[in-house]
Amino acid sequence: MKNFLIAALATTVFAVPAVAGDYPWKPDKPITIIVPWGAGGATDQVTRVTAGVLEDELGQNVVVVNQPGASGSIGKKNAWEAPRDGYTWAAGAPKQLGTYKLLGQWDTWIDNWRLYNTVTNVPLVSVNPSSPYKDMGQLLKAMAEKEIAVATAGAGSSGHAAIEGIKSVTGIKYKHVTYDGGNPAVIATVGGETEVTTQLASEQAEMVRGGRLRPLAVLASQPLEIEGYGTVPPITDYIDKPLPILSTAFGIFIPKEGTPEEVIETFNMIWEKAIPNSKALKDYALQKGALFTPVYGDEARDKVWPEIQSDAWSFHAAGRAKISPEELGIPKP
Numbered sequence: 001m002k003n004f005l006i007a008a009l010a011t012t013v014f015a016v017p018a019v020a021g022d023y024p025w026k027p028d029k030p031i032t033i034i035v036p037w038g039a040g041g042a043t044d045q046v047t048r049v050t051a052g053v054l055e056d057e058l059g060q061n062v063v064v065v066n067q068p069g070a071s072g073s074i075g076k077k078n079a080w081e082a083p084r085d086g087y088t089w090a091a092g093a094p095k096q097l098g099t100y101k102l103l104g105q106w107d108t109w110i111d112n113w114r115l116y117n118t119v120t121n122v123p124l125v126s127v128n129p130s131s132p133y134k135d136m137g138q139l140l141k142a143m144a145e146k147e148i149a150v151a152t153a154g155a156g157s158s159g160h161a162a163i164e165g166i167k168s169v170t171g172i173k174y175k176h177v178t179y180d181g182g183n184p185a186v187i188a189t190v191g192g193e194t195e196v197t198t199q200l201a202s203e204q205a206e207m208v209r210g211g212r213l214r215p216l217a218v219l220a221s222q223p224l225e226i227e228g229y230g231t232v233p234p235i236t237d238y239i240d241k242p243l244p245i246l247s248t249a250f251g252i253f254i255p256k257e258g259t260p261e262e263v264i265e266t267f268n269m270i271w272e273k274a275i276p277n278s279k280a281l282k283d284y285a286l287q288k289g290a291l292f293t294p295v296y297g298d299e300a301r302d303k304v305w306p307e308i309q310s311d312a313w314s315f316h317a318a319g320r321a322k323i324s325p326e327e328l329g330i331p332k333p
Contacts, residue, residue, distance in 0.1 A: 021057045021274070025086065025266035030061035032082075033089045033252055036075025037153060038068045038181030042202045042288075046119055046250050047091040049284045050275075057274050058266075064091075068180040071154040072096055073106045080108065084258030091252045094300070098308035098330070099156055103315060104322035110308060114264060115300035116271050117251035118281055120291040121200040122220045123162035124232065126213040131195050136217040136238040139196070143172035149194040151185035154178040155320065156311070158248040159185060162198040162219050164314045169241040189213065200248065201226065202288035218289075219246040226289045244310035245333070249293060249303060271296040309333040 033051060035044045044066060051062040067075035072092055082088035094115050100106040125136060133139040142148060152159030159182065163174055177194050179185040182203040189197040190212045197204065197213075201224060207213040209228040217235040218224035224232045235243065254263075275281065275294040285292040295303055312325040313332055325332070 023266040024262040027060040030063050031087050032063045033091050034075040034079045035066050035091045036072035038184055039066050040183030041181040042121055042200045043092045049280050050118055053278045057270050071156045086260055086263030089252045089254050093248045094304045095307040099311050102312050102321050103156055113253040114256050115253045116296045117249045117300045119285050120247050120249045120293045121202045122218055122247050123198050124201040124204050124215055125198055125217045126204055126215045127196050128189055128192055129214050147173045147175045149175045149177050151177050151188045151194040151197040153182045153185050159199040161311045162246050164318050165244040165246050168317050202290050205288050224289050227287050244314050245306050
């Protein structure tokens with residue numbers, strides 16, 4: 001694995017529980033989950049909660065390592081190149097596994113991986129409280145007239161797909177300012193480096209509750225309730241044209257080829273019973289304004305596919321795709 005420990009920017013080792021569940025695979029050393037983004041973002045948050053659940057079930061330490069860079073591809077590549085023994089996983093939004101090749105970032109594909117999803121997040125359009133924009137209508141009007149800096153976690157990230165989705169139906173202008181993760185992008189907007197962020201609600205919730213961001217709209221057709229803040233109106237209150245699918249599933253995943261069958265069977269069993277009943281994950285979803293959507297395997301792939309279609313064609317329309325989505329077998333949604 002390339003520079004595995006050197007590239008690690010943050011590491012968490014969870015305590016070993018006293019009793020493990022009865023599963024086909026019984027790991028005899030710590031399991032590593034690589035978060036390919038900086039600490040504090042949506043992937044990092046939910047992965048650390050998930051790691052705690054896995055420890056309770058497997059009776060083994062779970063090490064969470066942050067390896068940001070290249071729109072999440074560096075950390076995922078390290079997981080791909082690790083020994084196929086079940087001890088190294090990647091985390092993040094599996095839809096990116098269907099767009100890396102399209103963007104010319106990495107020759108991998110969604111069907112090369114076994115997926116285990118936990119929650120689904122939605123993007124939130126928020127502004128620095130000192131900005132003049134009090135609602136989404138005002139911001140859209142301003143962006144129709146001039147470029148406004150928008151902070152995201154980089155090309156192909158959820159925040160990037162969100163602003164491109166808005167642009168595709170409104171023709172707005174924006175200046176794309178990228179960071180190594182959702183949390184740095186949010187902090188940049190809090191600090192005034194940019195006026196707007198379109199990162200996920202789960203990454204913004206704390207700053208919204210603290211009054212350090214002003215949420216204008218959630219990129220969904222229903223309002224979003226953020227615990228401790230209140231209700232954020234849906235983007236459909238301001239845009240009457242159909243928007244691309246902008247929700248993002250999150251989870252962990254591992255290369256299919258070479259991974260021992262007992263590892264796959266064990267994680268299938270955990271996702272069948274333990275994950276859907278996890279109070280920690282349910283509480284996380286409620287606090288962060290996320291949907292609790294545990295699913296795995298082929299069903300997870302089917303759930304993610306519309307997200308891949310939406311992002312792929314948004315990137316193509318924006319001129320960012322190196323090849324046509326059709327060349328990858330991605331039909332227009």
